[in-house]
Amino acid sequence: MKLSHNINAIQLIKALQQFGYEPTRQSGSHIRLTTKQNGQHHITIPNHNPLKVGTLNAILTDIANHLDVSKQLLIDRMF
Numbered sequence: 001m002k003l004s005h006n007i008n009a010i011q012l013i014k015a016l017q018q019f020g021y022e023p024t025r026q027s028g029s030h031i032r033l034t035t036k037q038n039g040q041h042h043i044t045i046p047n048h049n050p051l052k053v054g055t056l057n058a059i060l061t062d063i064a065n066h067l068d069v070s071k072q073l074l075i076d077r078m079f
Contacts, residue, residue, distance in 0.1 A: 003056055004079070008049035012056070015078040016043075019067060041066045 009031060013023060020035040021043065029047045034040065043062060046055065064071040 003053050003060075003075070005053060006050050007056060009045050009047045009051060010049075012045060012051065012059070016063070018077070019063070021063075035066075038067055 013021070013031065013033065016033060020037040021033040022035070023031055024034040024042075025032045026047075030044050031047055032042055032044050034042050041063075043059060045051075045059060048055075051059075060071055060074055064074045067074065
């Protein structure tokens, strides 16, 4: 699976809204998203353009584990 090098924080936040993630607060350049689907879960996204591939990979892995889906399925549904 290959992640895009051109995804920024705003694009990721919009893509995650389909999974119930909504911005709950911002502290400096970091935005915290929360969902109540499959139990409450928080994720923090740096407001960078573009996101580093390792950071994006870690965020998607955490979300896939919480939603109990494969990371590839998550990526396919988001992008």
